[in-house]
Amino acid sequence: MTRPLVRPPRKNPILRTRLPTLPPAARSRVALGLTAAAARGRFELQVCRDCGTVQYPPREACRACLSPRLDWRVQDGNGELVAETTLRHSHELFFRERMPWRLGLVKLDSGPLVVAHLHGDCAAAPTRVRVRAHLDRAGQAALVALPDKDTPHMADDRELRELTCDPKFRKVLVTDAKAPLGQALVEALVDAGVDLVWAGEAEPWKKPPGFERIKALPQVAVVPLDLTDSRAVKQLAGEIGGRVDILINNADHHRNFGIAARDGIETARAEMDVNYFGLLRLAQEFAPAMRARGADGQSSAVAWVNVLSVFALSNFPPHGTYSASKAAALSLAQCLRAELAPTGVRIVNVFPGPIDDEWNQTLPPPKIAPARLAADIVAALRGGAEDVFPGNVAQDWLERWRDNPKALERELAAMPQP
Amino acid sequence: MTIKGKAYIAGAFEHPTRHAPDKSVAQLHAEVALGALADAGLTRDDVDGYFCAGDAPGPGPATMAEYLNLTKLRHVDSTELGGTSYVALAGHAAAAIALGKCDVALITLAGRPRSEGMATGTTPRLRDPNQPEAGFEFPYGLTTANGYAMCAMRHMHQYGTTSEQLAWIKVAASHHAQHNPNAMLPDVVTVADVVASPLIADPLHRLDCCVISDGGGALVIVRPEIAKSLRRPGVKIVGAGETVKHLAGGTFDLTTSGAARSGAAAFAEAGVKPTDIKYVSIYDSFTITVLIQLEDLGFCAKGAGGKFVSDGNLISGAGKLPFNTDGGGLCNNHPANRGGMTKVIEAVRQLRGEAHPAVQVKNCDLALAQGTGMQLGTRHCSSTLIMERE
Numbered sequence: 001m002t003r004p005l006v007r008p009p010r011k012n013p014i015l016r017t018r019l020p021t022l023p024p025a026a027r028s029r030v031a032l033g034l035t036a037a038a039a040r041g042r043f044e045l046q047v048c049r050d051c052g053t054v055q056y057p058p059r060e061a062c063r064a065c066l067s068p069r070l071d072w073r074v075q076d077g078n079g080e081l082v083a084e085t086t087l088r089h090s091h092e093l094f095f096r097e098r099m100p101w102r103l104g105l106v107k108l109d110s111g112p113l114v115v116a117h118l119h120g121d122c123a124a125a126p127t128r129v130r131v132r133a134h135l136d137r138a139g140q141a142a143l144v145a146l147p148d149k150d151t152p153h154m155a156d157d158r159e160l161r162e163l164t165c166d167p168k169f170r171k172v173l174v175t176d177a178k179a180p181l182g183q184a185l186v187e188a189l190v191d192a193g194v195d196l197v198w199a200g201e202a203e204p205w206k207k208p209p210g211f212e213r214i215k216a217l218p219q220v221a222v223v224p225l226d227l228t229d230s231r232a233v234k235q236l237a238g239e240i241g242g243r244v245d246i247l248i249n250n251a252d253h254h255r256n257f258g259i260a261a262r263d264g265i266e267t268a269r270a271e272m273d274v275n276y277f278g279l280l281r282l283a284q285e286f287a288p289a290m291r292a293r294g295a296d297g298q299s300s301a302v303a304w305v306n307v308l309s310v311f312a313l314s315n316f317p318p319h320g321t322y323s324a325s326k327a328a329a330l331s332l333a334q335c336l337r338a339e340l341a342p343t344g345v346r347i348v349n350v351f352p353g354p355i356d357d358e359w360n361q362t363l364p365p366p367k368i369a370p371a372r373l374a375a376d377i378v379a380a381l382r383g384g385a386e387d388v389f390p391g392n393v394a395q396d397w398l399e400r401w402r403d404n405p406k407a408l409e410r411e412l413a414a415m416p417q418p
Numbered sequence: 419m420t421i422k423g424k425a426y427i428a429g430a431f432e433h434p435t436r437h438a439p440d441k442s443v444a445q446l447h448a449e450v451a452l453g454a455l456a457d458a459g460l461t462r463d464d465v466d467g468y469f470c471a472g473d474a475p476g477p478g479p480a481t482m483a484e485y486l487n488l489t490k491l492r493h494v495d496s497t498e499l500g501g502t503s504y505v506a507l508a509g510h511a512a513a514a515i516a517l518g519k520c521d522v523a524l525i526t527l528a529g530r531p532r533s534e535g536m537a538t539g540t541t542p543r544l545r546d547p548n549q550p551e552a553g554f555e556f557p558y559g560l561t562t563a564n565g566y567a568m569c570a571m572r573h574m575h576q577y578g579t580t581s582e583q584l585a586w587i588k589v590a591a592s593h594h595a596q597h598n599p600n601a602m603l604p605d606v607v608t609v610a611d612v613v614a615s616p617l618i619a620d621p622l623h624r625l626d627c628c629v630i631s632d633g634g635g636a637l638v639i640v641r642p643e644i645a646k647s648l649r650r651p652g653v654k655i656v657g658a659g660e661t662v663k664h665l666a667g668g669t670f671d672l673t674t675s676g677a678a679r680s681g682a683a684a685f686a687e688a689g690v691k692p693t694d695i696k697y698v699s700i701y702d703s704f705t706i707t708v709l710i711q712l713e714d715l716g717f718c719a720k721g722a723g724g725k726f727v728s729d730g731n732l733i734s735g736a737g738k739l740p741f742n743t744d745g746g747g748l749c750n751n752h753p754a755n756r757g758g759m760t761k762v763i764e765a766v767r768q769l770r771g772e773a774h775p776a777v778q779v780k781n782c783d784l785a786l787a788q789g790t791g792m793q794l795g796t797r798h799c800s801s802t803l804i805m806e807r808e
């Protein structure tokens with residue numbers, strides 16, 4: 001059984017921080033389909049449209065009939081562990097630093113035989129297991145075999161933790177923690193067992209309901225953080241930047257309307273200043289320290305979460321300038337992801353549909369409640385996904401966008417202005 | 419159409435070095451080529467067929483043909499089957515000779531993984547980025563050693579095979595290596611020594627794994643008429659088989675190797691059966707490799723390998739099936755991380771009666787060399803060669 005994690009001792013500041021190493025990352029283009037699914041927390045394999053064969057590894061042609069008509073389909077991952085071994089010597093630096101490393105061969109019920117990382121609670125072969133696809137530290141899909149049934153402290157497994165960004169015993173910075181979503185995030189993180197949450201406060205004079213209670217939680221420290229103030233961001237990074245394991249950027253400036261209903265650019269500029277330049281300021285000041293701490297022991301720097309909007313995929317004209325600022329932030333987040341890739345720090349982009357808050361009052365339901373969104377973000381950190389589409393609206397938009405982005409653009413254009 | 423009796427191994431040479439930091443790979447190829455030609459009583463000008471595999475520097479056979487200055491070539495073959503390539507190439511040479519494509523075939527192997535600091539078994543090698551499965555095995559830490567280890571795990575589960583039984587394979591090899599002055603590990607070890615050595619990948623211990631050595635070897639294979647004109651004892655090739663075994667979409671049995679198919683083909687061509695064989699060279703990258711191949715070749719029933727190899731049954735003079743009397747890859751030599759060549763060479767020594775007297779098999783008139791190249795647990799090549807004393 002997995003031994004529960006214990007709070008790591010205070011780090012000796014004199015000891016050198018280990019440089020991050022990554023598992024082998026090369027994949028063929030078609031193989032990235034597995035990664036694309038794992039990025040959304042799914043295990044998908046190619047299924048032949050002509051003969052129905054499920055195949056692995058992913059390739060360009062069906063292994064049974066050589067047909068190129070292959071569709072990615074969600075798998076249940078159930079199978080039997082056929083054989084296992086424990087790697088005790090390797091010259092691959094990533095594994096060398098993590099010995100011993102358990103791996104096995106799993107015969108999936110759907111047919112393929114796959115190599116997979118092996119959770120410590122899987123019984124000796126042969127035994128039933130569940131295979132999941134997670135992103136590994138190199139950002140590529142990796143299969144991991146979990147025990148047939150959940151076990152206590154399962155998430156604390158050493159190999160599984162390499163594939164996830166579990167907040168347990170980590171230190172987290174939440175920007176704009178006073179907002180409804182910010183408060184919900186702080187609470188969800190405390191429930192998830194974080195060591196410490198820095199709750200960023202942009203406007204000290206505001207007294208939103210509930211914040212006093214959050215402030216009083218022993219794991220919470222309120223820090224001044226206005227994303228529109230470059231000096232303030234720099235100053236906070238100087239104080240806590242070297243200790244942030246997870247950064248959740250929830251700051252959001254949201255106003256209604258598109259172009260015609262606006263006079264001048266001040267509202268749009270304010271949206272960009274928080275939603276786009278705010279992310280840029282944070283990235284410039286906080287990313288360097290996180291980059292250096294990608295392999296800093298049990299509680300390494302592990303994730304950077306951007307709360308974007310599903311409007312970033314395709315402009316929602318009733319919230320037109322807001323959509324544009326979120327699209328800009330998405331593009332910048334992709335740049336940040338590329339720059340942090342060598343360090344193993346994961347960029348998690350969250351694309352909620354309309355949140356049930358004051359700036360979406362005029363929108364009809366369904367809208368996602370802040371508490372539900374916060375729970376989905378924590379679940380994504382634990383599950384190791386990097387693209388999260390919480391709620392029905394976001395899922396619906398995503399499917400329509402993946403199916404035909406032009407059709408979605410036309411459908412959104414046809415929606416009435418508020 | 420058969421190769422049976424159509425070609426003879428006239429020259430065989432194993433480089434005595436096990437550590438060659440001062441030599442190049444091409445130079446080692448040249449030294450073993452000269453050694454095998456001298457053993458046969460032939461010269462480079464007699465060579466009209468050249469055979470090499472993936473260890474040869476440069477793309478295909480051209481670079482080494484130039485380095486060796488082979489100027490009369492009319493047949494070349496650079497089939498790459500991993501470590502067993504040279505067992506297969508001996509069969510290919512016999513086939514080429516049978517077809518009249520060449521008269522004197524030279525096969526060379528050389529490499530210096532020890533000098534180049536290339537650990538095998540625990541290191542994922544650099545792979546062709548176009549290899550479609552590459553991104554789905556190495557990122558899990560799958561290397562050579564733990565791939566074979568999972569075959570051992572499965573064999574233990576299915577048939578009750580034990581680490582102690584596997585250890586007997588190493589013990590037998592070490593009994594032979596003590597008589598080989600060139601062997602890298604000449605000390606006799608016990609079952610207890612093997613199971614007490616550190617685990618590399620469960621259940622394989624360090625002493626379940628072959629050595630990493632520099633060196634090489636070469637063979638000269640000729641037409642019967644030429645063989646009879648030479649003064650060396652005649653070693654006739656009578657059967658050869660080869661195959662590839664892969665995952666086949668998951669319909670894969672971890673405890674069976676390609677030897678089941680390549681062995682059957684070789685026995686059929688030679689018209690002999692396992693009980694006729696007096697000596698076997700069995701590829702021994704790991705102890706489990708030997709056990710699985712012995713079963714697949716029919717020396718014992720599938721699953722009975724553990725019992726079969728126990729109690730010294732593979733030790734020359736003591737057991738029923740003497741194997742790898744040079745000490746094999748486990749104790750003697752595994753040049754270029756490829757053991758196929760030395761398997762054929764020791765079989766030739768046995769058939770000629772030129773093995774060390776302490777390990778020479780009496781009346782050794784029929785021998786078999788068996789090799790497995792690449793990764794037993796996923797995809798591998800297998801080749802079998804049966805040779806007869808004239």
Ligand SMILES: [Zn+2]
Pocket residue numbers: 048049050051052053062063064065066067
């Ligand atoms: Zn098909």
